[in-house]
Amino acid sequence: xxxxxxxxxxxxxxxxxxxxxxxxxxxxxxxxxxxxxxxxxxxxxxxxxxxxxxxxxxxxxxxxxxxxxxxxxxxxxxxxxxxxxxxxxxxxxxxxxxxxxxxxxxxxxxxx
Amino acid sequence: xxxxxxxxxxxxxxxxxxxxxxxxxxxxxxxxxxxxxxxxxxxxxxxxxxxxxxxxxxxxxxxxxxxxxxxxxxxxxxxxxxxxxxxxxxxxxxxxxxxxxxxxxxxxxxxxxx
Numbered sequence: 001x002x003x004x005x006x007x008x009x010x011x012x013x014x015x016x017x018x019x020x021x022x023x024x025x026x027x028x029x030x031x032x033x034x035x036x037x038x039x040x041x042x043x044x045x046x047x048x049x050x051x052x053x054x055x056x057x058x059x060x061x062x063x064x065x066x067x068x069x070x071x072x073x074x075x076x077x078x079x080x081x082x083x084x085x086x087x088x089x090x091x092x093x094x095x096x097x098x099x100x101x102x103x104x105x106x107x108x109x110x111x112x
Numbered sequence: 113x114x115x116x117x118x119x120x121x122x123x124x125x126x127x128x129x130x131x132x133x134x135x136x137x138x139x140x141x142x143x144x145x146x147x148x149x150x151x152x153x154x155x156x157x158x159x160x161x162x163x164x165x166x167x168x169x170x171x172x173x174x175x176x177x178x179x180x181x182x183x184x185x186x187x188x189x190x191x192x193x194x195x196x197x198x199x200x201x202x203x204x205x206x207x208x209x210x211x212x213x214x215x216x217x218x219x220x221x222x223x224x225x226x
Contacts, residue, residue: 004154034214043118043202044155044217089154091215099169100215102154 002027004092006103013080014111021075021106023090028068031093035064035075038087038105047088048075052095080110115139116218118203124224125193133188133221135203141216143209144186146178147202149220155202161186162209173197190223198225 003026013019023033032051036044048057048064050073056065063076073090087105094101117136125131135144142163147155159168161180175191190197200220206213 032214036217041200041220041222043116043219044204044215046214046216049214091155099157099160102156104152104154 002030002092002094002101004090004101004103006088006090006106008106009104010107010109012109012111015080015082017080017110018076018078019080019108021077021088021108023073023075023092023103025071025073025092025101027092027094028071029095030068031095033064033066033073034091034093034100035062035073036089036091038089040087044089077108080108082110082112084108084110116203116205116216118201118218118221120221121219122222122224124226126226127195128192131190131193131223133190133201133203133223135186135188135218136184137186137203137205137216138184139205139207139216140183141205141207142183143206143213144180145204145206145215146186146188147204149200149202151199158188193223193225195225198223 005024034049035047050057050066061078066073087107089105091100091102145160146158149155158172177189179187202220203218204215206215
C-alpha cells in the first residue's frame with residue numbers, strides 16, 4: 001500500500017525567501033507525481049505534473065523534482081510572495097489502477 | 113472558465129437524511145473521481161468512473177454511492193449521512209488513467225451534518 005508523507009506539516013517564511021517542500025512515498029512503482037495548491041475552503045489547483053520517466057518540471061517560480069528510486073519529490077518555490085500562502089499537496093499515481101494517493105500537505109505562510 | 117463544476121458549494125443536511133452532490137465537467141474527460149477530504153487531512157479517493165466502468169475503493173462506506181448518467185455529469189449519493197461524513201467532497205477528472213494525465217479538480221462541496 002502506497003504511503004505519502006509531507007514534511008513539515010507547516011512552514012512560515014518571510015517574503016522573498018526561496019524554499020523547498022518535501023514529499024516522500026513508499027512504493028516507487030508510480031506513473032506520475034502531481035503537486036497541487038489548495039487555498040482554504042477551496043478545491044485543488046494543479047501546479048506541476050512529473051511523469052515517472054522525468055526528473056523535473058518547471059513552471060515560473062516553481063520547480064518540482066522527482067527521484068523515483070529514493071521515493072522523493074521536492075517542490076522548490078523561488079522568491080516567495082504572500083500570495084503563495086496555501087497548503088501544498090503532492091499526489092502519487094500508482095502504476096496499477098491509476099489511483100492517486102495524497103500526502104497530508106504542507107501549509108505554507110509567507111509573511112510580508 | 114471553470115471546467116470542473118461542483119454544486120452546491122455548501123450543503124447542509126440532517127443526520128440520516130439522504131443527500132446528493134453533483135459534479136459536471138466541460139473537458140469531455142473519460143475519468144471522473146470523487147474524493148473525501150476532512151479537515152487538515154489528505155483527500156481520500158472514494159470511487160472513480162472510467163467511462164461507464166465504476167470502480168469502488170475497498171474502504172469506501174456502503175452508504176456512499178455514485179452515478180454517472182453521461183460523460184459530463186457525476187453524482188455522489190450519501191444514503192444515510194452520519195456526523196462522521198461531514199467533510200469537503202472533491203470531484204476531479206482526467207482524460208485517461210495513464211501517466212501523462214493530470215487530474216483537474218473542482219472547488220469542492222463542503223457538507224455539514226446537523
